Amino acid sequence: MNTLVVRPARVRTAGVRQQILLTAQQRLMMLMLLFMAAFLLISMRLVFFALFDTASGSGDAAAAFIPARADIVDRNGVPLARTIDGYSIRVVPSKLLNNRQYLADELVKIFPDTPREEFLARLNGPRPTYIRRRALPDQVAAVNAIGDVGFDFPREKERLYPQLSLAAQLLGFTDAEGHGVTGVEGSFDKQLTDKATRGEPLVLSIDARVQGVLESELGNAVTNLEAIGGAGIILDVHTGEVLAMTSLPTYNPNKLIAGDAAARRNAVTYNLYELGSTFKPLSIGAAIDNGVVTSMAKRYDATKPLAIAGFKIRDSHNMGRWLNVPETLIHSSNIVTAQIADQLGKEKMEALFRSLEFNKRPEIELKERAFPLWPKEWGRLSTMTTAYGHGIAVTPLHLANAYAALVNGGIWRPATVLKLGDKAPPQGHRVFKASTSARMRQLLRLIVSDGTGRQADAPGFRVGGKTGSAEKPGAGGYRRHSLVSTFAAAFPMDNPRYVILAMIDEPKGNAFSSGQRTAGYTVAPVVKKVVMRAGPMLGVFPDESRDVDVSELTPLLWKNGEGE
Structure with a gap:
């Protein structure tokens, strides 16, 4: 005859349950304290870097929030010139897969203002060259749709004049490297690009409305x-x-x-x-x-x-x-x-x-x-x-x-x-x-x-x-x-x-x-x-x-x- 021994269910008293809850609360509190300490440490570290760290690394990080070239605004703050991230289209001839004649024909469809012979010369050139700087997004999409790995699309800093031709001779323009050539852009080129001053816009005396x-x-x-x-x-x-x-x-x-x-x-x-x-x-x-x-x-x-x-x-x-x-x-x-x-x-x-x-x-x-x-x-x-x-x-x-x-x-x-x-x-x-x-x-x-x-x-x-x-x-x-x-x-x-x-x-x-x-x-x-x-x-x-x-x-x- 076999005897079955059944372990009776453990009965927890109210005191035991209270002890378990107390222990859980203590552990949760310790986790919260650890989290707050870590957060405080990170915050203090960030404040330290912001206020006291003058090393080049931190300077570069701060510079990321400063434009590469200062904005130009009118006397009322209306933007006349600013720098944005623009699209460029470049060709690397050694990577091209398609026939150059075909590619030239496709590029002329996208850029009818450029002769086909000029595109052929760039496609057959010995080194990478630009097809178009300051390209429009739809132009970038059209070249990308050609489907040739020899084209790439670097993002570059681009000078934008949001008021188009307004005060054009007074403002002037920049070259492909972003340096001022004529007008205000040329005369104030150093101030517009200097790290110490480019964080603030150059305020002109003109009133865009009157202009x-x-x-x-x-x-x-x-x-x-x-x-x-x-x-x-x-x-x-x-x-x-x-x-x-x-x-x-x-x-x-x-x-x-x-x-x-x-x-x-x-x-x-x-x-x-x-x-x-x-x-x-x-x-x-x-x-x-x-x-x-x-x-x-x-x-x-x-x-x-x-x-x-x-x-x-x-x-x-x-x-x-x-x-x-x-x-x-x-x-x-x-x-x-x-x-x-x-x-x-x-x-x-x-x-x-x-x-x-x-x-x-x-x-x-x-x-x-x-x-x-x-x-x-x-x-x-x-x-x-x-x-x-x-x-x-x-x-x-x-x-x-x-x-x-x-x-x-x-x-x-x-x-x-x-x-x-x-x-x-x-x-x-x-x-x-x-x-x-x-x-x-x-x-x-x-x-x-x-x-x-x-x-x-x-x-x-x-x-x-x-x-x-x-x-x-x-x-x-x-x-x-x-x-x-x-x-x-x-x-x-x-x-x-x-x-x-x-x-x-x-x-x-x-x-x-x-x-x-x-x-x-x-x-x-x-x-x-x-x-x-x-x-x-x-x-x-x-x-x-x-x-x-x-x-x-x-x-x-x-x-x-x-x-x-």
């Missing part, structure tokens, strides 16, 4: 007038900050092509022009400063051409009478301006232009700056012709700086493309007396309200300025049918804040301009439109109740008229 307005209105005029180009700038008269700068035709720095070479030139700082009658207010201002013009009522003979050194100085619109100074500017008389310059004299006229730095490259941070064409000899004839803008060629920026000095109280300052912010503007130097500047503000306002600049009279903005239509020099003399039409202006004239200069190169007299090519019909309307659109963006609002007091000058005007 867009200037480009839009000037571009429309250049197109409608069938002109070969144009240039424009808006400048703060008290600080020298450039709010907008454009040159036409333009280009897209995201996609450089060989035909863009001429469009890459910055006409505002690098092209030289005889800017014609826009010089007259400068000459009259110097004459007032030096006591040559003491009365606005004094009249000068403008009834016939002025004979000098075998030449005859004429007015484009002969008034056939004697003119005082306000009428001289309103009707744009070369004859009277030349007489006043003759009285001023060679030394003082030359001193004026030197004080305005017309004998130097324009002072601005850009590398693209042209040296003016200065008269070889300052004789009597040069003194008289340069007074109305002939025989001397400067950049539009030279003239914009001069007008800023003319209306801001008489102080010349260099221009800058950088936002000053809280920094004080350059001290500059005095060119005109404050009283002369006040008088010139009256005269410039009269030119717009009663003279050749009437089509620039934006209601409520108190615009003042001067037209200039200069024949372009050519072989054998000046070309009568090739004009550079310019309007140099400031607003609001009762308390000037901005200079605006617009220039159109060789406008055609067509239906758009009522058959006229001169500045009063071609460029003055551009300035009016720009002021009306951009003024409120710059904090200047129309006010019909305010204006410059010209009550002492209006009785001197015999009648309204036209001139250039």
Whole structure:
């Protein structure tokens, strides 16, 4: 007989169960303490590296968060240039599996802007070469779909200009290695790539909104007038900050092509022009400063051409009478301006232009700056012709700086493309007396309200300025049918804040301009439109109740008229 022995079930008392739970809690607590200690140790280690470790390894890790090239932004933080990871397409000829002729045919389908022969040369080359840098994602996908291991797609740093052609000549562009070539990119290349400074964006003085307005209105005029180009700038008269700068035709720095070479030139700082009658207010201002013009009522003979050194100085619109100074500017008389310059004299006229730095490259941070064409000899004839803008060629920026000095109280300052912010503007130097500047503000306002600049009279903005239509020099003399039409202006004239200069190169007299090519019909309307659109963006609002007091000058005007 077998006996079955059954072990009785273990009965745990309440005390035993409590002991087991307590032990489990203690073990869990120890695990939590260990986890917290490990977390604290790692955190302290990270803080130590961040604060005290200056070894190259940690520096490289930190640098990973700094762009390879600093962003460029406008004065309001709008991005104008930034560096991103872009696609490139490269071929390694030794790894190609497919027939080169077939591959060339496929590549031409994807990139029709590149000749088939050029692709064949790269496919048959001895070493790896790029098929396309800055390739679009769909282009990368199309080449990848060819299915040849000889193609690879490295990711590379790429400079992107998100506003496309906006301020293209001012911004410039970079080369394939990421170094700045022209414009701001070239001039500030070191700052944009230096580890110590590239973490912060480079803040420019321009306002992208105002830049867009200037480009839009000037571009429309250049197109409608069938002109070969144009240039424009808006400048703060008290600080020298450039709010907008454009040159036409333009280009897209995201996609450089060989035909863009001429469009890459910055006409505002690098092209030289005889800017014609826009010089007259400068000459009259110097004459007032030096006591040559003491009365606005004094009249000068403008009834016939002025004979000098075998030449005859004429007015484009002969008034056939004697003119005082306000009428001289309103009707744009070369004859009277030349007489006043003759009285001023060679030394003082030359001193004026030197004080305005017309004998130097324009002072601005850009590398693209042209040296003016200065008269070889300052004789009597040069003194008289340069007074109305002939025989001397400067950049539009030279003239914009001069007008800023003319209306801001008489102080010349260099221009800058950088936002000053809280920094004080350059001290500059005095060119005109404050009283002369006040008088010139009256005269410039009269030119717009009663003279050749009437089509620039934006209601409520108190615009003042001067037209200039200069024949372009050519072989054998000046070309009568090739004009550079310019309007140099400031607003609001009762308390000037901005200079605006617009220039159109060789406008055609067509239906758009009522058959006229001169500045009063071609460029003055551009300035009016720009002021009306951009003024409120710059904090200047129309006010019909305010204006410059010209009550002492209006009785001197015999009648309204036209001139250039």
